[in-house]
Amino acid sequence: MKLQSKNTFALILIACGALILFGKLGPVLGWFVSLLVPIALIGFGYLGIRNGKKLIGGVLLFFGAIILIGRLTPLIGWVVAILLIAYGISVLTKKKSY
Template sequence: MNGKKALGVLLVVVGAIVVLNFIGVHFGSIFWFFFPFILIGLGVVGWKNDKKWIGGILAAIGVLMLVSKFSSIIFLAIAIALIVLGVSKIRNGSNRGY
């Protein structure tokens, strides 16, 4: 795709988003949810095209944003793992007849 076609596609997409926003359809929350995935994808593309610094930086920023978005789920999983580990330690400790 040459530069003029890419610019045309970009203008059509931006214009469609503005029209939909005027009508009342908002894409802000959807865009900010997928933005870390977009950064990770751009980082992978940069890494494959021998731009390892830029690709690594973009992927790292995307991963950090993704971890911050899913931090509550990650902490819930850690809490459940700690509870399971504690219960297993209690059960193994009480079976021994010292």
């Protein structure tokens, strides 16, 4: 199958529709699929930079990173909270030797 512009456009439409449907399938699968878009943007940005299209690649990489950080903010909050609790417990249980 030779990829022409019409075929490429059809494949992009199919992929977008599939992503929308995956987003509606549930909280766990929907959240996972919502991570795929920024990861894909980061990947395409990297490929763009590697192939010499630094402006477009940099823009895709930047937006992908910003979106991914926004999606992972709740997870980052949980990790920081757990680390603070663990550090506090280690400070309380540390034996003083003086």
